[in-house]
Amino acid sequence: MIRILLAEGAPLLRGGLVALFDDVKDLDVVAAVGTGEQVLPTARRRRPDVALIDVGLPGLDVFDAARALREAVPECRTVLMSGRRRTGDLRRAVAARAAGLVLKDTSPGDLVDAIRRAANGSRVIDADMAFVELGSMQSPLTEREVEVLALASRGASAAQIAEDLVLTIGTVRNHLSRINRKVGAQNRIHAIRIAEEAGWL
Known part of the structure; x- marks a missing residue:
């Protein structure tokens, strides 16, 4: 049984x-x-x-x-x-x-x-x-960018992400901007959705 x-x-x-x-x-x-x-x-x-x-x-x-x-x-x-x-x-x-x-x-x-x-x-x-x-494409994101985006997907602000990852707020914002460019997103929410649907998060 x-x-x-x-x-x-x-x-x-x-x-x-x-x-x-x-x-x-x-x-x-x-x-x-x-x-x-x-x-x-x-x-x-x-x-x-x-x-x-x-x-x-x-x-x-x-x-x-x-x-x-x-x-x-x-x-x-x-x-x-x-x-x-x-x-x-x-x-x-x-x-x-x-x-x-x-x-x-x-x-x-x-x-x-x-x-x-x-x-x-x-x-x-x-x-x-x-x-x-x-058939899925390889993620264009670095390991650090995935960490930043994963925290953002849980509702963390740039300041919270910076604190969690021991980064400056400016560095976090730079990461988010690079992520948007790499995945072709219009904003953070769009980038999260693209990454989740692609299986990168």
Whole structure:
């Protein structure tokens, strides 16, 4: 029996997945949660074999969660679900040592198969997402520019970024200007959106 922790923010989809897995003899949903804060404590308590987690789950960076789950519950394999083919998600999933990344529009049979394969130690990767990743362009940003933009994406001001990274405000503003030029953005918000969609953040 494969014990599953399901983490999905949409109640209708969460309920549908629970019903789907309940009809499969070798799958057992030991917990179904709807927020990111519930994932780690529930996994520690229920000790699932596979955690199936929505990439868009509120209150959670799922890639950080995959790393944390691997440390806290080493026997648990994390499979991430995404509603869209976003460049960078596959790379981040691999870096987080997730067992797999699947699309929400996959067929029920393929999803069940993906969970079984992940539980058996295999990597599960959606072919379409692999092609998106292979076709993505290399980031033009330096490591420091990514740090600056990542802080900006969390709402930090130039002064806060300067303090966090031990830089002058002028240096931070120069970084932001260079980022805009490199990615072809009109402003900071536009640059963040471009970088996120490209998978550079």
